[in-house]
Amino acid sequence: MTAGRYGRFGGQFVPETLMPAVAELERAFDEARADEAFTAELDRILREWVGRPTPLTDAPRLAAAVGLRRVTLKREDLAHTGAHKINNAVGQALLARRMGKHRVIAETGAGQHGVATAAACALLGLECVVYMGTLDMRRQEPNVFRMRLLGAEVRAVEAGSRTLKDAVNEAIRDWVTNVRTSYYLLGSAIGPHPYPAIVRELQSVIGREARAQHLERAGRLPDVVVACVGGGSNAIGMFAAFLGDDAVRLRGVEAGGEGIAGGRHAASIVGGREGVLHGARTLVLQDGAGQIRETHSISAGLDYPGVGPEHAFLSASGRAEYVSREDAEALEGFRLLARTEGIIPALEPAHAIADLAHVRGRHGADSEVLVCLSGRGDKDLDTAIARLAP
Amino acid sequence: MTVAVRGADRIARAFARAREERRLAVLVYLTVGFPDRDAFPALARAALDGGADVVELGVPFSDPLADGATVQRASEVALRAGVTVDDCIREGAALVVERDVPVLLMGYTNPFLRHGYQRLADDLARAAVAGVIIPDMPAEESAELDAALAPRDLARIDLFAPTTPDDRLARLVPRARGFVYCVSLTGVTGARARLGEDAPALVARVRRHTALPVAVGFGIGGPDQVRTLRGVADGVVVGSAALDAISRAAPSERAGALRSFVASLREAAAP
Numbered sequence: 001m002t003a004g005r006y007g008r009f010g011g012q013f014v015p016e017t018l019m020p021a022v023a024e025l026e027r028a029f030d031e032a033r034a035d036e037a038f039t040a041e042l043d044r045i046l047r048e049w050v051g052r053p054t055p056l057t058d059a060p061r062l063a064a065a066v067g068l069r070r071v072t073l074k075r076e077d078l079a080h081t082g083a084h085k086i087n088n089a090v091g092q093a094l095l096a097r098r099m100g101k102h103r104v105i106a107e108t109g110a111g112q113h114g115v116a117t118a119a120a121c122a123l124l125g126l127e128c129v130v131y132m133g134t135l136d137m138r139r140q141e142p143n144v145f146r147m148r149l150l151g152a153e154v155r156a157v158e159a160g161s162r163t164l165k166d167a168v169n170e171a172i173r174d175w176v177t178n179v180r181t182s183y184y185l186l187g188s189a190i191g192p193h194p195y196p197a198i199v200r201e202l203q204s205v206i207g208r209e210a211r212a213q214h215l216e217r218a219g220r221l222p223d224v225v226v227a228c229v230g231g232g233s234n235a236i237g238m239f240a241a242f243l244g245d246d247a248v249r250l251r252g253v254e255a256g257g258e259g260i261a262g263g264r265h266a267a268s269i270v271g272g273r274e275g276v277l278h279g280a281r282t283l284v285l286q287d288g289a290g291q292i293r294e295t296h297s298i299s300a301g302l303d304y305p306g307v308g309p310e311h312a313f314l315s316a317s318g319r320a321e322y323v324s325r326e327d328a329e330a331l332e333g334f335r336l337l338a339r340t341e342g343i344i345p346a347l348e349p350a351h352a353i354a355d356l357a358h359v360r361g362r363h364g365a366d367s368e369v370l371v372c373l374s375g376r377g378d379k380d381l382d383t384a385i386a387r388l389a390p
Numbered sequence: 391m392t393v394a395v396r397g398a399d400r401i402a403r404a405f406a407r408a409r410e411e412r413r414l415a416v417l418v419y420l421t422v423g424f425p426d427r428d429a430f431p432a433l434a435r436a437a438l439d440g441g442a443d444v445v446e447l448g449v450p451f452s453d454p455l456a457d458g459a460t461v462q463r464a465s466e467v468a469l470r471a472g473v474t475v476d477d478c479i480r481e482g483a484a485l486v487v488e489r490d491v492p493v494l495l496m497g498y499t500n501p502f503l504r505h506g507y508q509r510l511a512d513d514l515a516r517a518a519v520a521g522v523i524i525p526d527m528p529a530e531e532s533a534e535l536d537a538a539l540a541p542r543d544l545a546r547i548d549l550f551a552p553t554t555p556d557d558r559l560a561r562l563v564p565r566a567r568g569f570v571y572c573v574s575l576t577g578v579t580g581a582r583a584r585l586g587e588d589a590p591a592l593v594a595r596v597r598r599h600t601a602l603p604v605a606v607g608f609g610i611g612g613p614d615q616v617r618t619l620r621g622v623a624d625g626v627v628v629g630s631a632a633l634d635a636i637s638r639a640a641p642s643e644r645a646g647a648l649r650s651f652v653a654s655l656r657e658a659a660a661p
Contacts (some may be wrong), residue, residue, distance in 0.1 A: 013528070013531050014526060015551070016548070016550055017577075019530075169454075176578055179576055275504065276526070286500065289501060290505065292452040
């Protein structure tokens with residue numbers, strides 16, 4: 001495959017103004033990853049500040065509850081700022097500094113990427129502007145406060161559905177305007193090349209660690225690897241290490257919202273069609289006229305009408321399977337993990353937890369299943385309180 | 391090419407006439423269906439009555455990431471009215487038949503992709519629309535669409551920006567058809583008080599690679615900026631400022647207001 005293409009997916013559908021910028025970014029990233037000083041500094045920060053490696057936790061009571069032989073959890077919820085997003089944020093912030101760009105722009109949905117970017121910028125002394133839809137600002141209020149506390153400017157986006165999609169639009173408009181001085185720190189494996197490749201590379205630490213940990217712990221690879229998929233950054237970071245292991249099934253869980261049939265969901269692979277959104281050709285939730293549809297998910301982090309182009313490709317090629325779990329199922333997964341293992345997950349990976357009973361149906365009770373627990377649930381307590389009886 | 395190219399011919403003719411009159415060609419962008427479906431046809435004609443040489447029909451999209459607030463709002467209004475690519479082609483066909491003017495469609499990749507590139511080419515050719523401008527489709531991503539457009543002699547107008555380096559201009563500008571569209575600034579569309587400082591240098595860099603007419607757009611707020619482009623470019627594109635002129639007027643005054651605004655651009659376009 002040529003750079004930036006995943007089969008017929010991917011590409012660089014951006015305004016001409018940005019074409020030199022994406023080329024510059026690709027060059028800079030290639031140089032940085034070949035530079036031992038850069039990778040050593042990234043490794044040091046991941047170790048000393050992010051808290052890597054994150055543990056792999058056996059979840060025997062969860063496994064018993066869903067009827068699987070073994071379930072292990074990759075604990076990205078224990079990474080600094082509470083989710084996997086920090087792996088990418090700190091790597092790209094280092095890259096921004098290396099490129100001499102001292103103003104960083106980011107979009108955020110759940111606020112986890114915004115918080116991670118704000119923290120990374122504080123660490124490295126970079127100016128940080130985060131775009132966030134006003135609906136998301138309301139449902140993830142503590143993260144708005146965290147970003148501001150970390151020194152970021154949070155800009156409210158009133159356009160469209162006032163969620164992640166609209167925050168991305170606004171961040172790209174800022175980038176087009178300030179392209180000479182600003183670095184766009186995209187938070188998921190979406191967007192124009194080279195972003196899907198950069199985010200995958202920076203998140204692939206999840207899968208590398210988890211694969212080695214699982215081999216050491218269990219003496220074998222897992223049978224199935226499960227991760228939630230919005231844009232798909234934690235999933236691609238997890239899957240990347242296992243792509244060469246043909247016997248390992250890869251399973252992405254999208255947000256089924258209130259059900260695929262009714263249209264109120266955010267499952268771009270399960271319920272979308274090929275299209276172009278935010279710089280990439282991928283699977284997109286759209287109407288018959290090619291207008292991007294409003295999405296719905298109980299989890300702000302999955303509430304996005306597109307998906308990373310590599311996931312679209314992995315789905316088309318059959319290397320990975322993609323399913324969706326609805327809001328109510330995710331809430332059940334949220335409660336199940338809390339009660340069986342003493343871990344409150346974010347609502348995003350709660351979709352992956354909720355899928356485990358279905359993994360049993362599809363792959364058998366004898367399966368050893370590795371789940372990416374991409375973030376912790378503190379940010380979702382208000383949503384859960386409103387929806388769950390204690 | 392021995393076969394007459396009607397749409398592209400109209401573009402060439404419009405720029406040639408402007409050049410004979412020693413003035414800039416005036417290209418006016420209007421979002422189809424704004425401020426409402428019923429009012430739109432009269433507005434497109436008012437722009438022509440005011441002196442527009444070329445009409446760009448804006449195809450509304452839900453996520454117009456190269457556009458500022460004015461076109462975003464106009465697109466939202468048009469989408470609420472259910473405006474589709476088909477509607478835009480229909481408006482274009484009517485304008486061409488009635489006024490014999492060059493018409494281009496300007497919109498984002500996804501609605502065109504969903505419409506189908508081959509079907510788009512067939513429909514545009516039938517409507518005698520000259521071609522398309524797609525701000526989120528750089529030359530690197532255009533092969534599939536170009537393959538559908540080229541046999542119909544339809545133009546896909548590339549945009550070039552102040553950030554476009556010379557080696558890229560050298561590679562892409564010679565492939566241009568119709569005219570070359572230069573973006574006056576690094577930023578999104580929307581009327582600005584002053585012309586971007588980068589525009590004259592960009593136009594000069596582009597001219598080294600083409601004899602085609604060069605038009606400048608993005609950020610052109612009114613007659614003052616048009617005047618500063620005389621002697622620099624061959625044409626000027628005005629979109630957001632035209633939509634603003636419509637929005638500012640009372641409903642019954644809209645066509646008159648747009649006609650006057652375009653006439654003021656046209657006056658500023660001549661020495």
